[in-house]
Amino acid sequence: MSSPPVAPPGWSRWLVPPAALSVHLSIGQAYAWSVFKPPLETALDLDGTQSALPFQLAIVMLGLSAAFGGTLVERKGPRWAMTVALVCFSSGFLISALGAGTRQYWLIVLGYGLVGGIGLGIGYISPVSTLIKWFPDRPGMATGIAIMGFGGGALIASPWSAQMLDSFGRDSDGIALAFLVHGLSYAAFMTLGVLLVRVPRTGRPAESGPSAFAGPRVSARGAVRTPQFWCLWVVLCMNVTAGIGILEKAAPMITDFFADGSAPVSASAAAGFVALLSAANMAGRIGWSSASDRIGRKNVFRVYLGAGALTYLLIALFGDASKPLFVLCALVILSFYGGGFATVPAYLKDLFGSYQVGAIHGRLLTAWSTAGVLGPLIVNRIADRQEAAGRHGSSLYGLSFGIMIGLLVVGFVANELVRPVHARHHVPAPREAADAQRQQPA
Amino acid sequence: MPSDSSPPSRRGLIALAWLWVAAPLAYGVYELVRKATQLFTG
Numbered sequence: 001m002s003s004p005p006v007a008p009p010g011w012s013r014w015l016v017p018p019a020a021l022s023v024h025l026s027i028g029q030a031y032a033w034s035v036f037k038p039p040l041e042t043a044l045d046l047d048g049t050q051s052a053l054p055f056q057l058a059i060v061m062l063g064l065s066a067a068f069g070g071t072l073v074e075r076k077g078p079r080w081a082m083t084v085a086l087v088c089f090s091s092g093f094l095i096s097a098l099g100a101g102t103r104q105y106w107l108i109v110l111g112y113g114l115v116g117g118i119g120l121g122i123g124y125i126s127p128v129s130t131l132i133k134w135f136p137d138r139p140g141m142a143t144g145i146a147i148m149g150f151g152g153g154a155l156i157a158s159p160w161s162a163q164m165l166d167s168f169g170r171d172s173d174g175i176a177l178a179f180l181v182h183g184l185s186y187a188a189f190m191t192l193g194v195l196l197v198r199v200p201r202t203g204r205p206a207e208s209g210p211s212a213f214a215g216p217r218v219s220a221r222g223a224v225r226t227p228q229f230w231c232l233w234v235v236l237c238m239n240v241t242a243g244i245g246i247l248e249k250a251a252p253m254i255t256d257f258f259a260d261g262s263a264p265v266s267a268s269a270a271a272g273f274v275a276l277l278s279a280a281n282m283a284g285r286i287g288w289s290s291a292s293d294r295i296g297r298k299n300v301f302r303v304y305l306g307a308g309a310l311t312y313l314l315i316a317l318f319g320d321a322s323k324p325l326f327v328l329c330a331l332v333i334l335s336f337y338g339g340g341f342a343t344v345p346a347y348l349k350d351l352f353g354s355y356q357v358g359a360i361h362g363r364l365l366t367a368w369s370t371a372g373v374l375g376p377l378i379v380n381r382i383a384d385r386q387e388a389a390g391r392h393g394s395s396l397y398g399l400s401f402g403i404m405i406g407l408l409v410v411g412f413v414a415n416e417l418v419r420p421v422h423a424r425h426h427v428p429a430p431r432e433a434a435d436a437q438r439q440q441p442a
Numbered sequence: 443m444p445s446d447s448s449p450p451s452r453r454g455l456i457a458l459a460w461l462w463v464a465a466p467l468a469y470g471v472y473e474l475v476r477k478a479t480q481l482f483t484g
Binding site for chain 2 (some may be wrong): 011014018019020025149155157158159189192269270271278279327374437
């Protein structure tokens with residue numbers, strides 16, 4: 001496995017999206033970690049903060065391994081990356097099974113958080129570059145399919161894990177058995193990706209449309225030195241922060257907004273609202289990123305950030321007056337949140353080319369880690385302070401919504417500042433470099 | 443009819459690969475829809 005697996009003649013590019021999906025649908029399980037929290041707290045006598053630790057460490061490791069492993073993924077190829085993701089993600093569950101079985105919680109933190117988290121990061125970026133090379137005519141749709149899978153992973157894992165715990169029991173032995181089955185099942189499921197993924201032959205024209213290897217060639221190291229990279233970093237960070245602002249407190253938020261009305265929202269209806277948000281998040285990933293292939297990456301981000309700010313304003317002004325309006329606005333914001341994740345790899349490809357787009361994407365994901373801290377911090381802290389000040393209902397969220405609107409405006413401005421990357425940052429193609437070398441006097 | 447040198451058809455493999463990922467995703471979407479309807483009935 002020293003060089004990337006090159007597609008044989010006749011290999012269909014439509015085999016690459018399911019390969020990518022098999023990895024992303026698996027690692028998307030991370031967002032269903034909350035299913036394990038209550039049984040772990042009871043079985044191992046943990047508090048809420050302790051039981052959240054494996055997930056938090058996994059997300060930190062996702063960001064770090066995507067940022068620092070991106071160049072290696074580009075060099076070694078997608079099969080190597082998917083194999084690493086498979087081994088790490090599955091081993092994480094197996095180590096956690098040992099930890100639950102022996103009641104050693106640190107093993108669960110180490111397994112799921114540290115080892116599994118590396119699998120998340122490498123797995124997340126593993127198919128991006130390859131998909132863009134196979135679908136140069138529709139990079140938004142191609143990466144949208146894969147990144148939609150990350151959203152879909154939680155949809156599968158959440159009911160599946162819950163049913164498994166119901167069957168095996170919620171004591172430490174039952175949790176250990178559930179972790180074991182997860183590890184083995186995900187290893188089998190991800191194997192499809194490892195076996196199927198292929199890189200297109202260099203210079204091979206796509207089945208239709210432009211060549212996969214045309215356009216700018218900017219290295220990952222060069223990209224982080226451009227203002228375009230940092231503008232996109234701000235764009236992604238602001239867009240994700242705004243989405244998390246809703247996602248983080250969705251259930252209590254809808255309950256608070258209509259607590260004083262004639263028809264308060266029940267706990268099961270609030271759970272239904274959260275599920276609907278997940279659907280909007282997933283639909284936004286494939287829908288908006290596919291649309292970006294037609295309307296352009298910059299325009300679609302104008303929609304996410306500009307229309308997102310206006311939608312937040314609508315909720316802040318009229319959200320408590322109408323339940324359908326509140327739900328509709330929240331769904332729109334969550335579709336923009338998902339769309340941002342899925343469109344950004346294609347935006348990077350437009351600016352920096354497909355040369356090291358996976359590694360550049362990995363570095364950009366640090367914006368996600370930052371937003372993951374920023375979003376919940378803003379919404380939770382402000383809501384707590386407003387509550388302490390004696391406010392209630394929708395007024396708990398007015399200030400944080402105002403901040404979200406401000407952040408989205410900052411993101412909008414950053415998007416407007418994005419210009420094509422100057423040619424001095426481009427890396428010459430191997431043939432051009434060889435030609436230039438030949439032309440040099442001896 | 444393909445000649446000896448023509449690349450093999452991958453239709454069966456493509457269908458199998460998509461089914462592999464679509465089946466669990468369909469289960470997840472079904473469970474999601476079941477839960478989401480609680481917003482209107484709960």
